Amino acid sequence: MNLYEVRDMMFGRGVHRSEVFTDIICDGALMTLEAQTQFTKDHAGYGRYQFSMADGVIQFGTKEEWKYRFQCLGSTGPGPRTWLWQWANREGFNTNILEAADAVRAFGERYQVPELTTAEWPFDDDDKLGLNVGYPMSIAGALVARNWFVFPGEFGGGSRAWLLIEGVQLSPPSTIRTMQVITEGLATGVIRDHQRAVSSYAALRGLGWDGNVLTLPDGTITIQFDEHHRLTNLTASRSPDPGAD
Secondary structure, rough: OHHOOOOOOOOOOOOOHHHHHHHHHHHHHHHHHHHHHHHHOOOOOOEEEEEEOOOOEEEEEEOOHHEEEEEEEEEEEEEOEEEEEHOOOOOOOOOOHHHHHHHHHHHHHHHHHHHOOOEEEEEOOOOOHHHHHHHHHHHHHHHOOOOEEEEEOOOOOEEEEEEOOOOOOOOOOHHHHHHHHHHHHHHHOOOOOHHHHHHHHHHHHHOOOOOOOEEEEEEEEEEEEEEEEEEEEEEEEOOOOOOOO
């Protein structure tokens, strides 16, 4: 499933996102995109998966190395047509999988973010799987937890548990890959402030950034924005291979 096919329109039934939540999405969207792209590539062909909310373990395919622990942020369901934060739905669940959701709620209370402190959020009738609400909520959870590997695990009838997969590390950044992340991420329509998104991505990735030039281990990316902080131009330059003739 490609979460980044989702477009940012209405957050729920006639409910617009708060400004602070919009900023949170800007800060975390590129990192979650990069993590999802890597995870999908590294686990290509896994076929089926299964997970246990009691044990907090998810298994992709049959490879033992594809078994991970996870945190559960919340769930979406076509019956109630809502996103439900896991911190509000604790009964019967292993408390170890609720730490990230609890951290999200504490963060929301500290910075007065209504999307993070309200137990349930409805989604529109045309958002049949709840992706337009589940995707941004999971970005917020990933940013708070500093765990970027989001997976929406289906558990029957179209309902999904939005999980953060633990024990996976991002590969070192590269110019080509970062160009792909930025262009694909900004094209989704989820990110309102492109300049903020790139600045946050640079900080979270530990990259050099002077407002226009992003410095990576193997090159640079020059980025220009308009007066509305929207991307207008993107060019890359790779450093010469020191081992080349």
